[in-house]
Structures are given as C-alpha cells and as structure tokens.
Amino acid sequence: MSRCYTITKEPISIEKTVGLVSRPEAGAINTFIGTVREITEGKRTLFLEYQAYQSMAEAKLAEIGEEISAKWPNTKTAIVHRVGRLDIEDIAVVIAVSTPHRADSYEASRYAIERIKEIVPIWKKEHWEDGEEWIGDQKETKAYSAGKPEKEDFS
Amino acid sequence: MSRCYTITKEPISIEKTVGLVSRPEAGAINTFIGTVREITEGKRTLFLEYQAYQSMAEAKLAEIGEEISAKWPNTKTAIVHRVGRLDIEDIAVVIAVSTPHRADSYEASRYAIERIKEIVPIWKKEHWEDGEEWIGDQKETKAYSAGKPEKEDFS
Numbered sequence: 001m002s003r004c005y006t007i008t009k010e011p012i013s014i015e016k017t018v019g020l021v022s023r024p025e026a027g028a029i030n031t032f033i034g035t036v037r038e039i040t041e042g043k044r045t046l047f048l049e050y051q052a053y054q055s056m057a058e059a060k061l062a063e064i065g066e067e068i069s070a071k072w073p074n075t076k077t078a079i080v081h082r083v084g085r086l087d088i089e090d091i092a093v094v095i096a097v098s099t100p101h102r103a104d105s106y107e108a109s110r111y112a113i114e115r116i117k118e119i120v121p122i123w124k125k126e127h128w129e130d131g132e133e134w135i136g137d138q139k140e141t142k143a144y145s146a147g148k149p150e151k152e153d154f155s
Numbered sequence: 156m157s158r159c160y161t162i163t164k165e166p167i168s169i170e171k172t173v174g175l176v177s178r179p180e181a182g183a184i185n186t187f188i189g190t191v192r193e194i195t196e197g198k199r200t201l202f203l204e205y206q207a208y209q210s211m212a213e214a215k216l217a218e219i220g221e222e223i224s225a226k227w228p229n230t231k232t233a234i235v236h237r238v239g240r241l242d243i244e245d246i247a248v249v250i251a252v253s254t255p256h257r258a259d260s261y262e263a264s265r266y267a268i269e270r271i272k273e274i275v276p277i278w279k280k281e282h283w284e285d286g287e288e289w290i291g292d293q294k295e296t297k298a299y300s301a302g303k304p305e306k307e308d309f310s
C-alpha cells in the first residue's frame with residue numbers, strides 16, 4: 001500500500017496513479033491534478049520549488065487515505081506529490097480515489113486535497129518575475145507559517 | 156475544439172484527455188473516470204456494450220462544455236466517451252476540467268457527468284452472468300427509456 005502515498009522527484013504519471021486504485025468493484029475514479037499556475041493575483045510565476053519532509057509527508061498522505069476509508073467505505077486512494085523544481089503546467093500532485101458510486105469519489109477526492117493542505121509537511125518556493133519567496137497564497141495556511149515557509153496551495 | 160468532445164471505439168488515454176485542458180492559467184484539473192464495475196446490486200457483469208449516435212452525442216458533449224463555460228468562467232473541458240465492447244475495469248468515459256482554482260474544477264466536473272447522463276444519446280447493454288439487457292441502473296434515466304434502451308450510468 002505504501003506506493004499509494006508517495007513523494008517523488010520524478011514527473012507524475014496520471015495513468016499509473018489511477019492504476020493504483022482501479023479495481024473491479026469500482027465504477028468511479030475521481031482524480032485531482034494540481035498544476036503550476038503561471039499567474040496568481042496578477043503576479044507571474046517563473047517556476048516553483050517544492051520541498052518535503054519525505055518520510056513524514058508520506059506517512060501523512062497515508063493517514064489521509066485512512067481517514068477517507070473511515071469516512072467513505074469501500075474507497076481506494078492514491079496520492080503522489082512531486083518535489084523539486086516544477087515549471088508552469090507541470091503536475092505537482094495527483095490524487096486518485098476509486099469508489100463503487102460516483103458521488104463518493106468526488107467528495108473523498110475533495111477531502112483529500114483539503115487535508116493535504118492542512119497536515120502534510122510540503123512547502124513551495126515561488127520564483128516570481130521580480131524575486132522569490134517561500135509562500136502559500138491561502139489564508140488557511142497562514143497558521144502554519146510561524147517562522148517557516150508557508151504550506152502549499154492549489155487554490 | 157471538437158477533439159475535446161469525442162466518441163471513440165479506442166481505449167481512452169487519461170493523459171491525452173488531461174492534456175487537452177492543461178494550460179498555464181489553470182492550477183487545478185479535475186478528472187472523472189467512469190469504469191466498468193463488476194457487481195451491481197449483487198449481479199455480476201461479464202462485459203458491457205456501449206452504443207451512441209456519434210454525431211449527436213459529440214454535439215451534446217460540446218453543449219455540456221459550453222454550459223460549463225457559462226456557469227464557471229475560465230474553464231476548459233474535455234469529454235471522451237468510448238463505445239463498443241468494454242470489459243470489467245475498462246474506462247468508459249473521461250471528463251477533464253481545468254480551472255484556475257480547485258473548487259470550480261470539482262463542481263464543473265460533477266456537473267458534466269450528471270449532464271452526460273441526462274442529455275447525451277449513449278446507451279449500454281449489460282451482459283450479465285445469466286443473460287443480457289439494455290439497461291441503465293438509475294431511476295433518473297428511466298424517463299428516457301420509453302421503447303428504447305435506457306441511458307448509461309456511472310452511479
């Protein structure tokens with residue numbers, strides 16, 4: 001199961017991530033793909049750098065999978081997050097959740113991305129046109145920022 | 156744009172479908188993948204056959220994309236639906252919606268699958284262990300069934 005919750009430096013394969021959760025009893029797979037956005041509030045991003053505490057981050061991703069299984073029975077979840085330098089449009093995270101029926105796949109996938117932002121120790125450094133900073137662009141992550149770079153965001 | 160709304164006899168590539176909507180201004184791509192489920196209400200499916208009125212179905216898929224663009228500004232949508240014989244776990248439909256921010260990607264994707272079930276002329280034939288029938292397994296599709304096979308479902 002551990003390969004279902006992975007931090008990687010390599011480009012993420014959507015097909016392989018979906019393959020981790022595809023199974024005969026599922027009729028629905030929802031996938032959330034977070035990509036590097038060029039413009040945020042009028043500022044142009046050149047590229048991003050992600051860093052993670054890998055072992056803790058993978059444990060936290062697995063914890064999210066367990067939370068999902070408790071909340072939505074008969075789900076299977078995979079989450080792969082990339083670290084290192086990412087260019088515009090590169091995929092930073094792929095979440096895949098398979099369920100027998102579609103409503104649960106949407107709800108569980110949405111839950112997963114919110115929880116990643118809340119509890120997983122991954123940070124991003126924005127390299128703007130006019131400088132660089134460790135930043136997350138969402139209010140809910142500010143609580144994590146005392147003396148540290150803020151948590152990531154795919155808002 | 157027309158290749159964004161496609162009925163095909165070939166296996167669907169998730170990566171290619173996502174590639175149709177990936178763009179610098181998007182930070183989120185939600186993907187819904189409908190797969191062939193083996194067991195439905197205790198009955199075992201051996202395989203499915205999908206049929207579509209191709210030109211009308213593609214036009215209706217494009218119409219759904221236009222509805223999404225009207226409801227959620229700055230979205231890009233692609234929908235690919237397979238027809239012909241599909242085995243267990245095969246992918247029947249892939250919806251990909253890219254948006255600047257993630258909430259819209261979930262809402263628009265969910266809207267798309269519901270609208271596919273409502274307005275797109277695609278039908279499925281269930282081949283059960285003990286027989287076969289044109290069927291959709293959801294109440295909301297019954298209205299379409301007068302004298303015809305029922306509409307498909309990924310409930």
